[in-house]
Amino acid sequence: LLLGGAGGLVVIALGLAPYLRKFGGFTVPDFLGERFGGTAVRPLAVLAVILCSFPALALTVLSVGLIATRVFAIDEVTGIAVSVAMLLFCSFPGGMRSASLTQVTQFTVLLGASIAALLVLLWQHGGSLPSLDALGLDEAVSTLRLKTFAALDPVNRFALAFCLAAGTASLPHLLMRGLTTPSVEGARTSFLLALPFTAVLCLAAPAYLPLFGQAPDASSDAEAILSFGLLASGGIAACLALGSGLTLAIANGLSYDIYYKSLHLTAPTERRLLAARAAVVLVAGVAAIAALAVPQTMLAMTGAAFSLAASAFLPALVLGIWWKRANGEGALAGMIAGIGVCLYYMLAPRYIPFAFYETSSFLSNATEEQAASYTALRQSYYLTDPGAREAALAAWEETARGIANWWGISRAFAAIFAVPSGFLVTIGASLFTAAPSADMQSFVEDLGKPTPP
Known part of the structure; x- marks a missing residue:
């Protein structure tokens, strides 16, 4: 899991973020729309942003709401309302640059609270690391279902790592971070610097579960209350950091790419600002409704976010930056093929297993x-x-x-088929249609050149 996520961050840092920052756009659909032109690529990219971001946003709203119900002893609906209020407070005042600055503070709170809680709990249990085994670390880690991943066969293990790496490299709310850095070099270094901090949090997280499993009763022990409060604050900070990025990724796609770039190119700044803020409120509100109405569906769809993001964006982004012959027709066909193959492999074995198996039984x-x-x-x-x-x-x-499968690969790892399909279709369609203009090809060549300090 950590290997796949780290691989995705490296791909962003070395192959995508600096060049998106050099382009100077505002969103991932904005880059694709300007790079490939036409009227269909940009709306399709916004739809893909919604597909891979909205379920995770709804789950984030639900998570903050559930933490709020425990901390403030309130009902679930009120907890969700508190969650939306905190999310709007982090996202509403400014754009992605403001949210990125806010998340520096949120990450500081997350890291500080996590370390402080771990120190308090270790002190409660004698401060010796060997005691962690006695606290049942194996059972606690098993609740995260990590053993399920460890038990995967080599093919599925590779597919998991591939989907995590490709998906992480394609998540719109992550790529947008690079667009807010002061310089091209800053876009590269910011993602590289994220690697060690992400590794520390991921590797330390399972240790909290057994410690809390044996912690004194929170109603009578001040230390346990302190530990819970520290981890609750860290959890809220983590969810808000993720949620604000997801909210702005969707809202910017609706307000900037659809309303402004596609529908009202002459809209004044005041109206664009109003549309952006209205989109933030709308997205957060709909996410809250989805979190309350269909939480299980949102949870299931969140697991597909990495595959969907990789299938929709990775071929178009990589070829759009590194291959000047890629054109709008190829990008559109590749995105449709990637999304189509991904959704087909995710849904068909579950909902039409007979048709899926009988049409491709030779691959099962x-x-x-x-x-x-x-x-x-x-x-x-x-x-x-x-x-x-x-x-x-x-x-x-x-x-x-x-x-009903292809070579035994899990449905959740559909990107292992969809991403190559997207690359092949994009390349093939581009070669069989007219080349981009000379100006666009020159722009792509300049995009790949090193930026002088």
Whole structure:
């Protein structure tokens, strides 16, 4: 997990962020729209931003709300309202640059609270690291389902690392950070400097679970209350840092890329500012409603964010920066292909497993016994009396879902197929259509040249 995320940050730092900063745009859809032109690439990019960002935003709002219910002893609806209020407070006053400066403080709070809480809890339990084993670190880590990842076969382990790296490198709210740095070099170094801090937090996080599992009762122990308060403040800071970035990524896409760039290019500054702030309020409000109404759906969709982001953006971004022959038709076709393949592999094995398996059974990792069982259950369904077909269908469907795959790769790792598809389609469509203008090709060449200090 850490390897994949770190790989994505390195890709951003070395291959994407400096060149996006040199371009000088405001959003990822803005770069794609200006680089490839046309009227379809920009709206499609905004749609992709919403698909990969909104579920995570709703889950973030829910997380802050649940922490607020514990800290302030309030009901869930009020907790969500408090969550939205804090999110708006961090996002509403300024744009992404202001949010980035705010998040420096939020990260300081997160890091300080995490270290302080760990020190307090270690002191409670004698301060010796060997005692962590006695506190049940294995059981605590298992609650994070890390053993599930460790038990993956080599193919799925590689697919997981690939999706995390490619997805991290393509997340719009991360890429937008590089657009707010004072210089091109600052865009590169900011992501490289993020690596050690991210590693510290990721590696230390599992240690808190067993410590809290054995901590004294919070209602009667002041130290436990202090520990909980420190970690709660750190959790809120982390969620707000993530939530403000997601909110602005979606809101900027709606207000800047859709309202201004696509619909009202002559809109005055005052109206654009009003549209931007209205979009922030709208996005935060809809996220709160989704968090309350369909939390499980938002949780499931959040897991797809990395694959969706990589499938939609990585081919267009990489080729748009590094290949001057890439054109608008190729980028549009590649984005559609990437998103389409990703959604198909994520959804089809779950909702239409029979059609998926029977059209691509030669790619499945099903054993001979599993394939024979599938055939037998299919025949049994059609030969069963109508009154008993429901049970036969359930058994047939369960078997189909277990073998509806390509080479045994999990549906969550759909980017392993979608990203190469996006690259191939973008390259092929670009080669079979007209080349970009000479000015655009010159712009791409200049974009890749080193920036003088």
